[in-house]
Amino acid sequence: MAQYKPRMTQTLTLRRPDDWHLHLRDGAMLKAVAPETARHFGRAIIMPNLVPPVVTGAEAIAYRGRIMAALPENTGFSPLMTLYLTESTDPDDLEAAYTSGLITAVKLYPAGATTNSASGVRNFDNVRPVLERMAEIGCPLCVHGEVVDDDIDIFDREAVFIDRVLDPLRRSVPALRVIMEHITTSQGVEYAASGGPDLGATITTHHLVINRNHILAGGIRPHYYCLPVAKRETHRLALLEAATRGPSNFFLGTDSAPHPDHAKEAACGCAGCFTATNTLSILAEVFEKAGKLDCLEDFASLNGPAFYRLPANEEMVTLTKGQPVCYPDHITTQDATVTVFDPGFPLHWRVD
Numbered sequence: 001m002a003q004y005k006p007r008m009t010q011t012l013t014l015r016r017p018d019d020w021h022l023h024l025r026d027g028a029m030l031k032a033v034a035p036e037t038a039r040h041f042g043r044a045i046i047m048p049n050l051v052p053p054v055v056t057g058a059e060a061i062a063y064r065g066r067i068m069a070a071l072p073e074n075t076g077f078s079p080l081m082t083l084y085l086t087e088s089t090d091p092d093d094l095e096a097a098y099t100s101g102l103i104t105a106v107k108l109y110p111a112g113a114t115t116n117s118a119s120g121v122r123n124f125d126n127v128r129p130v131l132e133r134m135a136e137i138g139c140p141l142c143v144h145g146e147v148v149d150d151d152i153d154i155f156d157r158e159a160v161f162i163d164r165v166l167d168p169l170r171r172s173v174p175a176l177r178v179i180m181e182h183i184t185t186s187q188g189v190e191y192a193a194s195g196g197p198d199l200g201a202t203i204t205t206h207h208l209v210i211n212r213n214h215i216l217a218g219g220i221r222p223h224y225y226c227l228p229v230a231k232r233e234t235h236r237l238a239l240l241e242a243a244t245r246g247p248s249n250f251f252l253g254t255d256s257a258p259h260p261d262h263a264k265e266a267a268c269g270c271a272g273c274f275t276a277t278n279t280l281s282i283l284a285e286v287f288e289k290a291g292k293l294d295c296l297e298d299f300a301s302l303n304g305p306a307f308y309r310l311p312a313n314e315e316m317v318t319l320t321k322g323q324p325v326c327y328p329d330h331i332t333t334q335d336a337t338v339t340v341f342d343p344g345f346p347l348h349w350r351v352d
Helices: 027-038 057-070 091-099 124-137 154-172 186-193 212-216 233-243 279-289 293-308
Strands: 011-015 019-022 043-046 078-084 103-108 141-144 178-181 199-203 250-252 316-321 330-332 337-339 349-351
Touching (some): 011 293, 019 250, 027 337, 091 103, 124 154, 154 178, 154 186, 199 233, 279 293, 279 349
Parallel strands (some): 043 078
């Protein structure tokens, strides 16, 4: 990390950010967490891994309606819908959903890779016709990039996925536009940086803050457990360098993933960090300590729209530095609590 030098700047104004990877869930959880994102963000790519998943255009319409109903009035927030890729996905239905503007992308989960991924892809040859159609129409593919083989160490699954699955897939369908989601390794950074204009990568808030010691050293901390799991400090530093490059193909996707506390703090706890509430304050702190506060707008507000070929938000937001900001430790749903991610350091940047 670059040497931090105190600055005179006490305010930072940037275009309203977007979140290019977000879990809103459904039902009572959706109603509780949707306002947390809408408070600060203009748009978000909405993950389709509900139970059952959002597979068809009709299901995306219905889910979008439930999201809009959960939002406070006059937020100006727009959910960008996705479809969940399965081996039985109908290419015609997908094309109709994309060309009509209903969906912005399609999500690929290797079956068994993460939360609610049981309906994902097992044989990638079976989705080749769908991927070729997506390449023809320009529809981006968001990829959860991990292999699920039992003999592959969990800390190596992203790097192995790049070699075994992602690179061969991109070579077989070279016109396909791909987003490597929530990358966690230096190998992911290197591959994304070398992939040309049709390859992008999202980086989460929490992977810029924690390494695997935060999860395991001194006791197990379930609210830092996520998938892909945080890696060594050298990988976190590689992510930080990528996020603070300025204009690039790296952009913010929080992967904010709410779970009830009783499901996180269990014998077999769920994977996910809930960061929607305090992400902008965390990012400002991280970028300032890296001496790259002037690059925050590129990462959070400009690089993502540029890759997705969408205009940046016109609305501006201002962050002001001062006394530590007090965010709630939890948010409450109808019948549970959800712990807000704790970065482990004070947050001095308040979103006005």
